Amino acid sequence: MTTDRIEKRILLKAPLARVWSAISDSKQFGTWFGVELDGPFVAGQRITGRIVPTKVDADVAAQQKPFEGRAFDFVVDRIEPERLFSFRWHPAAIEEGVDYSKEETTLVTFELETAEGGTLLRVTESGFDKIPLARRAKAFTMNEGGWEAQTRLVRKYVEG
Amino acid sequence: MRASTAAPVFAALGDETRLHLVTRLGREGPLSIAKLTERTSITRQAVAKHLRVLEGAGVVASSRDGRDGRESVWKLEAKRLEDARAHLEVISRQWDDTLERLRAFVEDE
Numbered sequence: 145m146t147t148d149r150i151e152k153r154i155l156l157k158a159p160l161a162r163v164w165s166a167i168s169d170s171k172q173f174g175t176w177f178g179v180e181l182d183g184p185f186v187a188g189q190r191i192t193g194r195i196v197p198t199k200v201d202a203d204v205a206a207q208q209k210p211f212e213g214r215a216f217d218f219v220v221d222r223i224e225p226e227r228l229f230s231f232r233w234h235p236a237a238i239e240e241g242v243d244y245s246k247e248e249t250t251l252v253t254f255e256l257e258t259a260e261g262g263t264l265l266r267v268t269e270s271g272f273d274k275i276p277l278a279r280r281a282k283a284f285t286m287n288e289g290g291w292e293a294q295t296r297l298v299r300k301y302v303e304g
Numbered sequence: 305m306r307a308s309t310a311a312p313v314f315a316a317l318g319d320e321t322r323l324h325l326v327t328r329l330g331r332e333g334p335l336s337i338a339k340l341t342e343r344t345s346i347t348r349q350a351v352a353k354h355l356r357v358l359e360g361a362g363v364v365a366s367s368r369d370g371r372d373g374r375e376s377v378w379k380l381e382a383k384r385l386e387d388a389r390a391h392l393e394v395i396s397r398q399w400d401d402t403l404e405r406l407r408a409f410v411e412d413e
Contacts, residue, residue, distance in 0.1 A: 158410040166410045176409035
């Protein structure tokens with residue numbers, strides 16, 4: 145089993161153009177991802193934003209409180225219209241007051257192709273073996289609770 | 305695996321020499337400190353020190369070599385490494401959740 149990369153394949157029942165705009169338009173991306181981004185995606189440029197607060201559920205909002213408004217950013221890598229979108233980020237870099245800029249990043253790639261019944265999306269995140277293991281343990285700790293609560297909320301919001 | 309038990313494993317592995325030792329034990333099976341020191345520029349003392357850190361995190365364990373009974377041999381504790389790999393599983397599940405949100409978003413029309 146590799147410890148360096150994660151790969152996901154998902155068949156989306158939507159036209160490729162629709163999926164492409166949901167991924168490559170920063171406003172749409174933020175809607176499902178759960179962030180508020182400050183501008184459009186431009187290849188080779190950093191994009192900044194914040195983890196969005198929720199208004200969907202007061203209980204979960206309370207759990208999620210520690211992560212509300214946390215800075216979020218990544219560097220757009222490649223934009224190949226209707227085919228590929230990629231960025232580099234610091235996985236789970238949501239600890240306040242920590243300078244992540246010197247640390248290694250992982251590369252996240254979204255690849256699209258038309259398939260029977262919709263669009264096949266392949267998402268890979270690679271480069272984990274370069275992330276300091278202490279950081280990975282930290283990410284693990286931080287991810288328990290906060291992100292899961294947020295995930296439930298966003299799903300509730302988009303499906304509700 | 306809880307974060308509290310995962311963290312020492314990651315911390316112990318967060319060093320090139322220790323990763324190297326773990327890799328060799330994984331590839332070659334139980335080894336003595338003498339064997340682990342062969343063909344490296346690391347001293348026996350340094351290897352012993354790193355092994356103790358790994359032992360503290362439960363990544364390796366030592367036992368007496370039954371063949372000559374004089375020197376300790378060190379072996380990997382596979383279970384702890386499997387636990388460490390579980391970290392990637394957590395990120396993997398987050399991607400599952402994230403992509404379900406994307407699905408809800410693009411299929412909702």
